[in-house]
Amino acid sequence: MGNLVCFDTNPLDPETYKTDREACLNAVIREGAQALINQVLTALTLKSTADGVFAELPEPVTPLPREKAIPKPREPTKWELFAKKKGITDKPRDGKLVYDEEKQEWVPKWGYKGKNKEVENQWLVEIDDTKKTEDGDEVNPRKLSRDERKRNIKLNERQQKKNAQRSDAVLGAKKGGVEKRRK
Numbered sequence: 001m002g003n004l005v006c007f008d009t010n011p012l013d014p015e016t017y018k019t020d021r022e023a024c025l026n027a028v029i030r031e032g033a034q035a036l037i038n039q040v041l042t043a044l045t046l047k048s049t050a051d052g053v054f055a056e057l058p059e060p061v062t063p064l065p066r067e068k069a070i071p072k073p074r075e076p077t078k079w080e081l082f083a084k085k086k087g088i089t090d091k092p093r094d095g096k097l098v099y100d101e102e103k104q105e106w107v108p109k110w111g112y113k114g115k116n117k118e119v120e121n122q123w124l125v126e127i128d129d130t131k132k133t134e135d136g137d138e139v140n141p142r143k144l145s146r147d148e149r150k151r152n153i154k155l156n157e158r159q160q161k162k163n164a165q166r167s168d169a170v171l172g173a174k175k176g177g178v179e180k181r182r183k
Contacts, residue, residue: 003060006036120146 008028016024044055076084083089097106098115108114125141 003062004036004040004057006032008032116149 008031012024012028040055044057047054047056096108098109099105100107100115110116120142122142127138127141129138
């Protein structure tokens with residue numbers, strides 16, 4: 001409808017086509033044009049202006065046949081079935097970037113130049129007078145936050161190793177032998 005095109009897929013009458021080709025084609029063209037005009041006048045919205053009556057055409061759409069059949073929906077995995085049964089849903093991904101008001105730009109949450117290192121990079125840090133180290137020196141807050149971050153990284157690595165060993169043990173029990181993990 002958007003291109004104002006009409007297609008008649010009905011076969012032509014072979015006898016009238018052989019005897020009077022022009023009359024046969026004119027009749028088919030007249031019927032197609034009449035069907036197209038009827039569609040324009042009944043299905044589309046008409047606007048009346050000083051220049052005349054106009055019909056608003058929809059966006060042109062040309063349906064093309066598919067080369068291959070529509071793919072079948074894939075089977076859910078064991079985890080998807082389990083999660084659906086237990087009511088587990090994906091957590092929303094809130095992105096890797098946060099807006100830094102001071103710099104007026106988007107910065108990573110963690111990692112290189114990340115927002116998590118903001119305490120370490122401050123030019124002025126308040127020191128709590130009540131906190132002292134074992135030696136009696138004052139506590140360095142930058143060093144504390146860095147040490148805490150490094151401690152969390154090491155803890156995460158240890159947990160990853162334990163998980164890898166546990167999964168190797170489970171795989172080994174299933175397959176009858178332990179396979180070494182690639183690093």
